[in-house]
Amino acid sequence: xxxxxxxxxxxxxxxxxxxxxxxxxxxxxxxxxxxxxxxxxxxxxxxxxxxxxxxxxxxxxxxxxxxxxxxxxxxxxxxxxxxxxxxxxxxxxxxxxxxxxxxxxxxxxxxxxxxxxxxxxxxxxxxxxxxxxxxxxxxxxxxxxxxxxxxxxxxxxxxxxxxxxxxxxxxx
Numbered sequence: 001x002x003x004x005x006x007x008x009x010x011x012x013x014x015x016x017x018x019x020x021x022x023x024x025x026x027x028x029x030x031x032x033x034x035x036x037x038x039x040x041x042x043x044x045x046x047x048x049x050x051x052x053x054x055x056x057x058x059x060x061x062x063x064x065x066x067x068x069x070x071x072x073x074x075x076x077x078x079x080x081x082x083x084x085x086x087x088x089x090x091x092x093x094x095x096x097x098x099x100x101x102x103x104x105x106x107x108x109x110x111x112x113x114x115x116x117x118x119x120x121x122x123x124x125x126x127x128x129x130x131x132x133x134x135x136x137x138x139x140x141x142x143x144x145x146x147x148x149x150x151x152x153x154x155x156x157x158x159x160x161x162x163x164x165x166x167x168x169x170x171x172x
Contacts, residue, residue, distance in 0.1 A: 002159045003085065005096040005103030006131075013115045014145055015097050018131060021148040022155070026093060029156075034088035038098025093159065105158070107131060111145065129154060 006015045019035060026033045053061045054072060063070040071087070079087070081102055088094050096103065103126075110119040110132040119136055121127035129141045131151060136142065143151045 002092060003081075003094040003096065004105045004107055004155055005099055006107050006109055007098060007100045007103055007120070008109045008111075009116045009120050010114060013109045013111045015109045018109055018145065018148070018151070019095055019097055022095065022152050025148055025152040026155075031092040032090065034091035034094045036084050036088055036094060036096045036099075038096070093155065107151075109145070110134075110136075128158075 006019055008015050016037075023033050023035060054074065058074070060071060060073040063072075081096075081099070081104060084096075085094060100106075100120075106121075106127045107129045108119050108121045108127050108131065109115075110121075110130060112132070112134040119130055119132065119138070121130050121138060121140060122136065127140055129143065129151075130136060130138055131143045131145055133145045141154060143154065
């Protein structure tokens with residue numbers, strides 16, 4: 001499964017900015033990428049009609065435009081990783097932002113002075129990599145927060161199907 005979860009102990013650690021940069025690199029390689037973001041505080045899609053429909057009790061609202069579609073559903077519980085993967089559609093790689101509790105292939109984004117005093121991965125062996133603005137003593141691969149090319153290469157190298165699609169990882 002070509003999915004990665006970027007998590008952090010605190011907001012404003014740089015997850016969204018990093019993911020945006022990674023997506024640009026992956027798209028330049030010709031890959032189809034889906035991003036699923038955990039919105040623990042809710043979100044605003046800035047569409048008054050959408051919000052009116054949701055408040056009125058609609059189970060789902062679909063916003064369709066020429067080049068994209070947004071589906072908002074009212075749910076009784078958080079969907080599973082598998083349900084979110086299906087909703088993301090056909091993609092070569094899916095990147096999750098957040099979902100610490102259910103994350104798979106977790107990569108921690110840690111910004112010194114923002115994310116706390118120590119990365120989560122120092123105490124949690126389920127992480128596969130650390131992205132930080134500071135070097136830490138850890139056994140998992142570690143990347144500088146600004147080294148998007150190396151982080152992207154790491155993601156692709158872990159996905160055998162992407163290596164075949166790209167003809168190897170030297171293209172990144």
